[in-house]
Amino acid sequence: MQVAKEVMSTDYVKVDVNDPISKLIGKLMETHERGAVVFDGKKYKGVLGKKWILKSKVHPASMRVREVTVSAPKLKGDEPIEEVARLLLTANTYLLPVLEDGKVVGVVKAINVVKVLKERPEGKKKVKEIATRKPFVLHERDRVGKAIEIYREEGISRLPLVDNEGKLVGIFNFTDLIEKYILKQAKSDYGSRSKHTETKSFDGNPPDLRALEVIGFKAPILVTVNPDATISEVIDDLVNYNINSVIVEKELKPVGIVTITDLLKLFLPPERLTY
Numbered sequence: 001m002q003v004a005k006e007v008m009s010t011d012y013v014k015v016d017v018n019d020p021i022s023k024l025i026g027k028l029m030e031t032h033e034r035g036a037v038v039f040d041g042k043k044y045k046g047v048l049g050k051k052w053i054l055k056s057k058v059h060p061a062s063m064r065v066r067e068v069t070v071s072a073p074k075l076k077g078d079e080p081i082e083e084v085a086r087l088l089l090t091a092n093t094y095l096l097p098v099l100e101d102g103k104v105v106g107v108v109k110a111i112n113v114v115k116v117l118k119e120r121p122e123g124k125k126k127v128k129e130i131a132t133r134k135p136f137v138l139h140e141r142d143r144v145g146k147a148i149e150i151y152r153e154e155g156i157s158r159l160p161l162v163d164n165e166g167k168l169v170g171i172f173n174f175t176d177l178i179e180k181y182i183l184k185q186a187k188s189d190y191g192s193r194s195k196h197t198e199t200k201s202f203d204g205n206p207p208d209l210r211a212l213e214v215i216g217f218k219a220p221i222l223v224t225v226n227p228d229a230t231i232s233e234v235i236d237d238l239v240n241y242n243i244n245s246v247i248v249e250k251e252l253k254p255v256g257i258v259t260i261t262d263l264l265k266l267f268l269p270p271e272r273l274t275y
Helices: 021-031 081-091 110-119 144-154 174-189 231-241 260-267
Strands: 013-016 035-040 043-049 095-100 103-109 158-162 168-173 245-250 253-259
Touching: 013 021, 021 035, 035 095, 035 103, 043 095, 081 095, 081 110, 081 260, 103 110, 110 231, 110 260, 144 174, 158 245, 158 253, 168 174, 168 245, 231 245, 231 260, 253 260
Parallel strands: 013 035
Antiparallel strands: 035 043, 095 103, 158 168, 245 253
């Protein structure tokens, strides 16, 4: 039986609750990680990822890590890998901390849990058996506002972009949105505001962000698989390209999507998919 400590990593991003959000995003960009562990001094406080930034009502120039930190289940290291998968799904997070004597000694990342499937019979399954069919799509000329609404309602961070014929032309990625625009806005605004100035309510984005076309935030790499690809092949793509989902393509059109969440579900029997 595989347990949490077997897939634990001691290489992870650490931030303090008082750090500006721009510092967090900078660290995530530098390390290509999706989430971080948050401390208050030396005390563990929670976890945080890029995806929560867009859900905040605070302008990123004024945002501190503490405002978007979330609690997450704490692992001891001896939990079965199936239980870790369930906890990741329940917490809707990229990683879970492993603690010994109250101190964080490492983290278990969702991608490392998913990699275990390559050694199991599930790794030989076909993509078409688990893919979410008829995925949400964006027209290449749609506005970012539409993408944000889909994200907030459905939690989907990567959306296929199609042309007038419904053919796949790219992927809209919220990671690119945060890195290219929101972080740039935060860096340009941070320091220009007086700390005595009251922060106005902010809908998670600079005022003109929603009006921009999604094509301007197209991911630089388009990774797709055909419906008959195996789960192992999808996992290889997720690892090699450091992405959290792969588009299923048929006749140049997006017909499905496979996410890390879909793969985590393979560890659980249907009756336990309650989260």
